[in-house]
Amino acid sequence: MAKRIWGCCHNRPLPCVLELVNGRGDEDEHIFRSLYPRLRRFAAVVSPVEEDPEDLVQEALVRTLRRGRLSDLENPERYLQTVLVRLASNHRRALGYRRRLFQRLDPPAASTASFPSDLADLFRLPPEIRAVLYLVEVEGWTFRDTAEVVGCTEEAARTRASRGRRQLRLQLSEEGT
Amino acid sequence: MNSNLVEVLRLAADRSEARDPNLVFATAQRRVRKRRTMIRAGAVVGAALSGVGFVALANQSSGQREQRVAASDSTTAPRRVLAAPTDVVLSDGGPQVWPSEGSAADRSSAVAVSSAFVASLTGEAPAEAVARQGDGPQFAPTYVDVKLASGATIEVLAAPQGDRSWRILQVGQPPGDSSGGVQADFIVGPVEIGTPSPLMLKFAPPIGAAAGTAYYSTTEGTFAAKLDMEDIEQRQLVLPNTFASGTKTTDTPGPEPMNLVAAALVFRSGDGLVLSIRAGYFGSFAG
Numbered sequence A: 001m002a003k004r005i006w007g008c009c010h011n012r013p014l015p016c017v018l019e020l021v022n023g024r025g026d027e028d029e030h031i032f033r034s035l036y037p038r039l040r041r042f043a044a045v046v047s048p049v050e051e052d053p054e055d056l057v058q059e060a061l062v063r064t065l066r067r068g069r070l071s072d073l074e075n076p077e078r079y080l081q082t083v084l085v086r087l088a089s090n091h092r093r094a095l096g097y098r099r100r101l102f103q104r105l106d107p108p109a110a111s112t113a114s115f116p117s118d119l120a121d122l123f124r125l126p127p128e129i130r131a132v133l134y135l136v137e138v139e140g141w142t143f144r145d146t147a148e149v150v151g152c153t154e155e156a157a158r159t160r161a162s163r164g165r166r167q168l169r170l171q172l173s174e175e176g177t
Numbered sequence B: 001m002n003s004n005l006v007e008v009l010r011l012a013a014d015r016s017e018a019r020d021p022n023l024v025f026a027t028a029q030r031r032v033r034k035r036r037t038m039i040r041a042g043a044v045v046g047a048a049l050s051g052v053g054f055v056a057l058a059n060q061s062s063g064q065r066e067q068r069v070a071a072s073d074s075t076t077a078p079r080r081v082l083a084a085p086t087d088v089v090l091s092d093g094g095p096q097v098w099p100s101e102g103s104a105a106d107r108s109s110a111v112a113v114s115s116a117f118v119a120s121l122t123g124e125a126p127a128e129a130v131a132r133q134g135d136g137p138q139f140a141p142t143y144v145d146v147k148l149a150s151g152a153t154i155e156v157l158a159a160p161q162g163d164r165s166w167r168i169l170q171v172g173q174p175p176g177d178s179s180g181g182v183q184a185d186f187i188v189g190p191v192e193i194g195t196p197s198p199l200m201l202k203f204a205p206p207i208g209a210a211a212g213t214a215y216y217s218t219t220e221g222t223f224a225a226k227l228d229m230e231d232i233e234q235r236q237l238v239l240p241n242t243f244a245s246g247t248k249t250t251d252t253p254g255p256e257p258m259n260l261v262a263a264a265l266v267f268r269s270g271d272g273l274v275l276s277i278r279a280g281y282f283g284s285f286a287g
Helices: A017-046 A053-067 A076-105 A117-123 A127-138 A143-150 A154-176 B002-013 B021-061 B110-122 B229-234
Strands: B066-069 B079-083 B128-131 B142-147 B153-160 B166-171 B186-190 B197-203 B211-218 B221-227 B236-244 B260-268 B274-281
Touching: A017 A053, A017 A076, A017 A127, A017 B002, A017 B021, A053 A076, A053 B021, A076 A127, A076 A143, A117 A154, A117 B002, A127 A143, A127 A154, A127 B002, A143 A154, A154 B002, B110 B128, B110 B142, B110 B153, B110 B166, B110 B260, B110 B274, B186 B260, B186 B274, B197 B260, B211 B229, B211 B236, B221 B236, B229 B236, B236 B260
Parallel strands: none
Antiparallel strands: B066 B079, B079 B221, B128 B142, B142 B153, B153 B166, B166 B274, B186 B197, B197 B236, B211 B221, B211 B260, B260 B274
16 A cells, blocks of 8 residues: 555655655645545544544544655555554454443443434444445445455455444344334 | 435544644644654663663673573563574675575575575584476576485575575475465564564474574574573564564554564474474565
8 A cells, every 4th residue: 555664765764854844744734634524534433432533533644654654655545544444443442441341340320322323333333344334335435445444355345344234234123123 | 224324324424523634733743753752762762771781791791602681671581592603694684585695605506505504503414405396497496305314304495596596585394284385484573562672483383392493683683592392382482682663553554663684493302303494584674
């Protein structure tokens, strides 16, 4: 995905400060500004319900800038989306662990979810499945492109989409009965 | 269901209020710069501490062939590190795959370079070395079966270079899954992903292995560490004097920048016979 993961003009793994000062930073800022609305919406779908999607976008940007410049990436949007999915997945795991720990210390008095049931059902799905469903159903991406973002094969992306739809259908029908 | 699903997804996508993208970018950039400054400061302090530790160790054990090294390896108990007998075999940060260009090893043929490599690592002359030339072109990457006196066969993959000398690509025995391939059968990674830490080798020892030696070449020099029964049972070994920069995390694609150039594991039986060799080349440090 990256044209050049390591190295810049001084063959260092981190972006050159001089270049950032002299204008390459502006180029990155421009790229990010143009991508921001789509990234924000994507982050809102994949991030855990307890988390502010804006924070996730910023975290993804920090991780990406640590590796190099946005303008050095072949497809910055796709790269950032991949980082977003992985971050969301890590955060979900961490949140799950913390939730279990707190439950053991102090059994829950109230539920954290305050969303309509459809939305709550969606957020029960793993971030990778939510990412696939969003990109395919809303953004109209092909499974091949979606698979690249999620880091799986095209076939696995299809399976995830179908599993996601099935789970949502099941949850909705359970609520209906 | 589909229209309902799209609606729900759109609702989820619009669940938060947008911030100023310029502010988000500026904050991210500030965080990256701050972290970079901290890493540089940490590196300076680390280098100073390592220097002090190294001088202290060198003073303690000058003249001894074996020294106890705990520097740069705070995750495990002190480990015996031997002065490396394989400087001629493992390259020292050079761009070429080992054996290094400067070594005196005979590199005139696949058989010669493979035999020299195995002899240097094991300390014994191979009983036989046969190239599997097959029907392919004569001057192409070739597997060489190097048979040792112990009966073990080491499979070496050698390749010709532009000057018609040969170099070794990989050493190892088939992984046992009947794929027929030669692979190093070990993986290298940082002890802790995401933070600067020493490197760890994870390997699959051959049946009957009771001891061994890990020879490894870093950008700072070549080292050898003894594997004891505990290491073999745990199937892993932390390599002193190695480091991974810690810039690689599980969230970002790409390789982990590290100072390891090449590594070779020699496994021996209880009575000292060589059972197997696993070796791999990782290239020079990218940072």
